[in-house]
Amino acid sequence: MKYASPRGTRDILPEESALWQQIEKTCQQVFALYNYREIRTPLFESTELFSRSIGKTTDIVSKEMYTFTDRGDRSLTLRPEETAPVVRAALENNLIQRDQLLKLYYIGPMFRYERPQAGRYRQFYQAGVEAFGSADPTLDAEIVIMAWQIFEKLGLLDLEVDINSVGDEKCRPQYVEKLKAYFKDQEKALCEDCRVRLQVNPLRILDCKEAGCQKVIDKAPASADNLCPECKEHFEKVVGWLGKSGIKYKINHRLVRGLDYYTRTTFEVVSKQLGAQNAVCGGGRYDTLVEELGGKPTPAAGFAIGMDRLVEVLKSTGHLPAGRHGRTQSTEIGIYIATLGEEARKKGFEILNDLRQLGISADMDYIGKSLKSQLKAADQEKARFTLILGEEEIKSGLAKLKNMQTTKQEEVPCDARIIAAKLQLPK
Ligand code: AMP
Numbered sequence: 001m002k003y004a005s006p007r008g009t010r011d012i013l014p015e016e017s018a019l020w021q022q023i024e025k026t027c028q029q030v031f032a033l034y035n036y037r038e039i040r041t042p043l044f045e046s047t048e049l050f051s052r053s054i055g056k057t058t059d060i061v062s063k064e065m066y067t068f069t070d071r072g073d074r075s076l077t078l079r080p081e082e083t084a085p086v087v088r089a090a091l092e093n094n095l096i097q098r099d100q101l102l103k104l105y106y107i108g109p110m111f112r113y114e115r116p117q118a119g120r121y122r123q124f125y126q127a128g129v130e131a132f133g134s135a136d137p138t139l140d141a142e143i144v145i146m147a148w149q150i151f152e153k154l155g156l157l158d159l160e161v162d163i164n165s166v167g168d169e170k171c172r173p174q175y176v177e178k179l180k181a182y183f184k185d186q187e188k189a190l191c192e193d194c195r196v197r198l199q200v201n202p203l204r205i206l207d208c209k210e211a212g213c214q215k216v217i218d219k220a221p222a223s224a225d226n227l228c229p230e231c232k233e234h235f236e237k238v239v240g241w242l243g244k245s246g247i248k249y250k251i252n253h254r255l256v257r258g259l260d261y262y263t264r265t266t267f268e269v270v271s272k273q274l275g276a277q278n279a280v281c282g283g284g285r286y287d288t289l290v291e292e293l294g295g296k297p298t299p300a301a302g303f304a305i306g307m308d309r310l311v312e313v314l315k316s317t318g319h320l321p322a323g324r325h326g327r328t329q330s331t332e333i334g335i336y337i338a339t340l341g342e343e344a345r346k347k348g349f350e351i352l353n354d355l356r357q358l359g360i361s362a363d364m365d366y367i368g369k370s371l372k373s374q375l376k377a378a379d380q381e382k383a384r385f386t387l388i389l390g391e392e393e394i395k396s397g398l399a400k401l402k403n404m405q406t407t408k409q410e411e412v413p414c415d416a417r418i419i420a421a422k423l424q425l426p427k
Helices: 014-033 047-054 059-064 083-092 137-154 172-185 192-200 202-207 211-218 229-244 307-316 342-357 371-380 391-396 416-423
Strands: 044-046 067-069 075-078 102-111 123-132 159-165 249-251 263-271 279-285 300-306 335-339 362-364 385-389 398-403 409-413
Touching (some): 014 102, 014 123, 014 137, 044 083, 047 059, 047 075, 047 083, 083 102, 083 123, 083 300, 123 137, 123 307, 137 159, 137 229, 137 263, 137 279, 137 307, 172 192, 172 202, 192 202, 202 211, 229 249, 300 307, 335 342, 335 371, 342 362, 342 416, 385 391, 391 398, 398 416
Parallel strands (some): 159 249, 335 362
Antiparallel strands (some): 123 300, 263 279, 279 300, 398 409
16 A cells, blocks of 8 residues: 545645745744734644634635544634634733734644645645734834735745725725625626625625636725725725835725735735736735724734745745755755764764764765765765775874865864864865
8 A cells, every 4th residue: 555645735845945044934934023922823723713713605715624523523624824812822821911012933834725736735835924012004014014024035036015994893894795796797798606605795796817807896885995985095095005015006996805804905916927816825804804804993904934845935036045055054064974884983973972062964885885885975964074994094083084175184183173164164
């Protein structure tokens, strides 16, 4: 019997994980620049947390959750997104304080039972932020600018921000009514799913990708044209900040996003370097979610970056991390110790341990290779130096140290400190 990874999941192998580490590091650096701190929450939560926050009629809750009953008869769900768990954790641990801005970030896997295709997986990875405690449009602008900075730093090209406002509890109900009346008139042209959406959640129709529906959607009333004065002013300020920051953006009236908790700003960052699944980041404001989940009214905003798609773009454009043969410097070893004979092997192992204690990446053979094969291995491992130890070297107390780039060789005492000083490796 042969096993394979479950449909929609895959292994990230060492050649690719260097790229993942680079993306994670870039995200962490930029998040720190904006004063966000990391939070880690469980991979599963009570099912109710997601159905309440994301919305029962959304695709995620109605058909994409990995839900199971545990042995204690609890209904649990593998997290399909991280905003609700972060809100839950912030409330449970009393992190949200009056008159204080709370800024958190996370990096990790999410799970959705979606139809797998390029850029869409059942286990995928997101890096995201959530900020609590400010209703100010500069916060909306800050998170868009932050996402943009991450993509620029990674060398992504052809980016654009799609932005919209879905209003708030004051103006959204009227807009939804208007939308409902419009779609009701056009019901015959809508797909079956959208006819159901018309009854349960007309906003969701704007998301539909069916050609017939698209034509109807094109002429539908736009939420940005139906905002109350406060929401309108908020939206104008956010867009104004983006303009000032030199970010390429477009107002996209259809952008309602697949989660129900958004209020006012919604946005996506899209890359033209990707195919159908071209969004690399999605987010917005969610001013009522904290209260819905049992907290005091707290305005908030956040986004999630799809890391799998970033990896796709960076791989396709040859943006592999610096270092020889696609390896990062941290995965190239500093020194390979090649030995001949039992005494030399013992001495070699001692030096190996000492070098590692001194913070130098080092390796040697453990499978009984000949000296020739060991030297070949040193080459394959992209070692910067090789230390050669044979019987003669043991007698004289001097080993041969070879610089693999210049091929220059010199004699060095069998002492890890002296050897380490000779290596001049990047830290
Ligand atoms: P969302 O949590 O739906 O707002 O999505 C935020 C970002 O996560 C999207 O823009 C995608 O880049 C990424 N994403 C969402 N679902 C998937 C998936 N099934 N596979 C890969 N990436 C995804």
